[in-house]
Amino acid sequence: MKQKIQPVRGMRDILPEDAARIALIEDAFRDVLIRYSYEEIRLPIVEPKNLFDRGLGESTDAVAKEMYSFLDRDNSELALRPEGTASCARAIINHSMAHEDKPRLWYAGPMFRHERPQAGRHRQFQQVGAEAFGYSGPAIDFELVHVVTEVFERLGLLDSVTLLINNIGDAAARSQFRDALVEYLNPFSDDLDTDSKQRLISNPLRILDSKNETTRCILKEAPRLKDFVSEDSTKRFETVLEMLDAAQISHEIADQLVRGFDYYTDTVFEWVTDRIGAQDAICAGGRYDGLIELLGGRPTSGIGFAAGIDRIALLHSATQEELEYRSTDVYLIALGEEQRSYLSEIANRIRQGTNLRVREHTEPGRMGAKMRWADKSGAIWAVIAGESEESERNVSIKWLRSDREQMRVPLCGMLEVLEAA
RNA sequence: GUGGAUGUAGCUCAGGUGGUAGAGCACUGGAUUGUGGUUCCAGCGGUCGUGGGUUCAAAUCCCAUCAUCCACCCCA
Numbered sequence A: 001m002k003q004k005i006q007p008v009r010g011m012r013d014i015l016p017e018d019a020a021r022i023a024l025i026e027d028a029f030r031d032v033l034i035r036y037s038y039e040e041i042r043l044p045i046v047e048p049k050n051l052f053d054r055g056l057g058e059s060t061d062a063v064a065k066e067m068y069s070f071l072d073r074d075n076s077e078l079a080l081r082p083e084g085t086a087s088c089a090r091a092i093i094n095h096s097m098a099h100e101d102k103p104r105l106w107y108a109g110p111m112f113r114h115e116r117p118q119a120g121r122h123r124q125f126q127q128v129g130a131e132a133f134g135y136s137g138p139a140i141d142f143e144l145v146h147v148v149t150e151v152f153e154r155l156g157l158l159d160s161v162t163l164l165i166n167n168i169g170d171a172a173a174r175s176q177f178r179d180a181l182v183e184y185l186n187p188f189s190d191d192l193d194t195d196s197k198q199r200l201i202s203n204p205l206r207i208l209d210s211k212n213e214t215t216r217c218i219l220k221e222a223p224r225l226k227d228f229v230s231e232d233s234t235k236r237f238e239t240v241l242e243m244l245d246a247a248q249i250s251h252e253i254a255d256q257l258v259r260g261f262d263y264y265t266d267t268v269f270e271w272v273t274d275r276i277g278a279q280d281a282i283c284a285g286g287r288y289d290g291l292i293e294l295l296g297g298r299p300t301s302g303i304g305f306a307a308g309i310d311r312i313a314l315l316h317s318a319t320q321e322e323l324e325y326r327s328t329d330v331y332l333i334a335l336g337e338e339q340r341s342y343l344s345e346i347a348n349r350i351r352q353g354t355n356l357r358v359r360e361h362t363e364p365g366r367m368g369a370k371m372r373w374a375d376k377s378g379a380i381w382a383v384i385a386g387e388s389e390e391s392e393r394n395v396s397i398k399w400l401r402s403d404r405e406q407m408r409v410p411l412c413g414m415l416e417v418l419e420a421a
Numbered sequence B: 001g002u003g004g005a006u007g008u009a010g011c012u013c014a015g016g017u018g019g020u021a022g023a024g025c026a027c028u029g030g031a032u033u034g035u036g037g038u039u040c041c042a043g044c045g046g047u048c049g050u051g052g053g054u055u056c057a058a059a060u061c062c063c064a065u066c067a068u069c070c071a072c073c074c075c076a
Helices: A016-035 A049-056 A085-094 A138-154 A171-191 A194-202 A204-209 A213-219 A231-246 A309-319 A337-353 A367-376 A387-392 A411-420
Strands: A046-048 A068-071 A077-080 A104-112 A124-133 A162-167 A265-272 A281-287 A302-308 A330-334 A358-360 A381-385 A394-399 A407-410
Touching (some): A016 A309, A049 A085, A138 A162, A138 A265, A138 A281, A162 A231, A171 A204, A204 A213, A337 A381, A381 A387, A394 A411, A407 A411
Parallel strands (some): A330 A358
Antiparallel strands (some): A068 A077, A381 A394, A394 A407
16 A cells, blocks of 8 residues: 555545535625625735734744745745735725725635644634725724624534634834833843843744743832823724623623734724633734735725634534534435436436435445445435335335334325425 | 653554464445345454564564643633
């Protein structure tokens, strides 16, 4: 036997039963988004690398260390997209959509980050995202949170997730805060944990997230981001919170919540869960009022979220009852090859007249083996056709999941029996 | 990128101190030649992740390497 070919590290096959769960989750997002009047956009998986350099920030981990980038045949730098927002923003700029339309878009598809694989973290992973461009009022912030809440409710996950929300102000406020934070922390530099010491240079805002106790202690007296945020922004954020309260959407204000990409401004939010391991963020988003301009478009406000479908699927399988998965409703068995064409006639009749999923047994073998296949397929019925059924133009219907007695009905009455169940 | 654990039959896993590989489930056949899911009997199936080394002898000891899982980091 030849050596087996392994899939690429961090890339995985999603087998039918898991695929069904993923489809269930994607369908929930799609259905809710469509009812909120969001439109689907299909975006390329490969983009110019500098779209992400500029859009997400060159110092972010996703760009600096985790990008799947490569040279095209003409030596231009390309990258597999690590997220969807930058592509979406590029698209609305390229098609001049922002001016007249105020587009509300959603997308679904694979994203790529070259990270070390772990529970809930793969190098190719699935996201559903939505973005709204040109809306600056607080109601749109509320609406997107509401959309996601509705999806989680529909999937029965609302009890296992927590919504964290914060206001991080605009880029200027954040940069002032960053300076103040660094200035405050510098004297304590030696007392910080090693990670935080590193981040003092690379990404100071992340220090706020530290789990180290001494670091946390030092942070108690540190400057607060909210003291640097403009009055307008604070007011706006308060309105968003009021709307959430009025809609009884429970949320926690998380001072330490900062997002991983540079483009975020003002409202940011994230749903976390404690049921799926260390990678606990299942959906996150926020405003990005500077992104369109950064990418060469006219100043346009934006807001969106991205949901990690693989992680939501993990959560779903951890909390929900087992999916009742089966591929087949009706299993058709011909006793001998002579009944093959009669069997096809039966199959066509069921497929055309109902939504039932029909499988014909195609292999030779004895009756017992065929019945075993019928059972394993998960089908509710075995429909059997032998010589006598064919000559009398009827079929035998056997219930595989109940004690109901096998019955023989004329072909024209078959659908009635199947649909009655 | 760093650390820990694990790789033996399709799957889940046994195989103290080296002696030439096992169970359960699954699969195939039979008991039951037009009836599955229960039972009984029989059978198929493994260069023990890969490559080196030590040894008369390696699944077992040593080295390297790959992969998976979990955590750090980061993030959806």
